Amino acid sequence: MASDTLHRRGLMFILSSPSGAGKTTIARRLLAEDQEIALSVSATTRPMRPGEVDGKDYHFVSQDEFDRMVEANAFFEWAHVFGHSYGTPKAHIRAGLKEGQDFLFDIDWQGTQQLHQKAQADVVRVFILPPSLDELRRRLIGRATDSAEVIAARMARAQAEISHWDGYDYVVVNDDVEACFTQVAEILRAERMRRTRQTGLIDFVRELTRG
Numbered sequence: 544m545a546s547d548t549l550h551r552r553g554l555m556f557i558l559s560s561p562s563g564a565g566k567t568t569i570a571r572r573l574l575a576e577d578q579e580i581a582l583s584v585s586a587t588t589r590p591m592r593p594g595e596v597d598g599k600d601y602h603f604v605s606q607d608e609f610d611r612m613v614e615a616n617a618f619f620e621w622a623h624v625f626g627h628s629y630g631t632p633k634a635h636i637r638a639g640l641k642e643g644q645d646f647l648f649d650i651d652w653q654g655t656q657q658l659h660q661k662a663q664a665d666v667v668r669v670f671i672l673p674p675s676l677d678e679l680r681r682r683l684i685g686r687a688t689d690s691a692e693v694i695a696a697r698m699a700r701a702q703a704e705i706s707h708w709d710g711y712d713y714v715v716v717n718d719d720v721e722a723c724f725t726q727v728a729e730i731l732r733a734e735r736m737r738r739t740r741q742t743g744l745i746d747f748v749r750e751l752t753r754g
């Protein structure tokens with residue numbers, strides 16, 4: 544058996560950042576260019592933004608529906624962010640990981656801590672920083688999806704979110720988007736090669752060294 548065809552477990556690739564630093568941009572690009580990773584589509588109670596698609600970017604649900612999912616233990620983790628509820632549905636993820644499917648999670652630091660506690664060996668945590676707070680504000684304004692109040696609230700939260708940077712395995716500054724994307728893609732590539740994920744390696748090495 545060639546070593547590059549060995550079976551491996553899927554990994555949980557988490558991207559977090561202060562709002563506006565560019566994680567959605569990087570995540571969409573990764574999903575478009577890498578056929579082996581699928582988005583973990585979160586449920587949220589926040590209103591849909593122009594350009595977003597229900598079921599693709601998020602499952603947009605009412606607060607009642609969200610509360611029912613919490614009751615039914617349907618989430619891996621969930622948290623309140625900017626006055627709305629966000630949660631990672633369990634469905635498909637566990638089975639997918641076993642079959643070698645990688646999942647991308649665009650979740651905040653609270654969700655990252657919870658996933659890491661539950662599935663440490665499968666989790667890779669990447670934090671994206673903006674080059675400056677001024678540039679972060681420019682990006683939030685330039686994105687033109689939020690009111691002035693919402694932008695102010697996101698800016699007010701930015702420093703608190705950045706303070707969680709040391710709870711991540713990798714930290715990447717998104718100054719030039721191409722350079723940032725390349726770094727994130729390289730992290731993913733290297734993490735896939737980790738010995739502990741190569742579940743077929745034990746048999747391969749046994750075969751290799753027999754006799």
Ligand SMILES: Nc1nc2c(ncn2[C@@H]2O[C@H](COP(=O)(O)OP(=O)(O)O)[C@@H](O)[C@H]2O)c(=O)[nH]1
Nearest residue numbers: 562563585621622624629630631649650651654
């Ligand atoms: N804990 C947790 N956080 C989430 C989840 N889905 C999204 N988030 C986070 O919620 C925050 C707000 O997301 P969003 O409303 O899409 O705005 P964004 O900051 O512009 O991406 C971001 O930090 C997301 O990473 C989830 O399922 N769980």
Ligand SMILES: Nc1ncnc2c1ncn2[C@@H]1O[C@H](COP(=O)(O)OP(=O)(O)O)[C@@H](O)[C@H]1O
Nearest residue numbers: 562563564565566567568682686717718719720
């Ligand atoms: N490296 C970059 N340079 C300039 N603008 C960027 C860069 N990365 C992302 N943006 C822009 O900044 C805005 C916020 O990015 P987005 O991906 O929505 O951030 P987040 O998901 O972290 O809130 C978007 O309009 C996006 O096009």
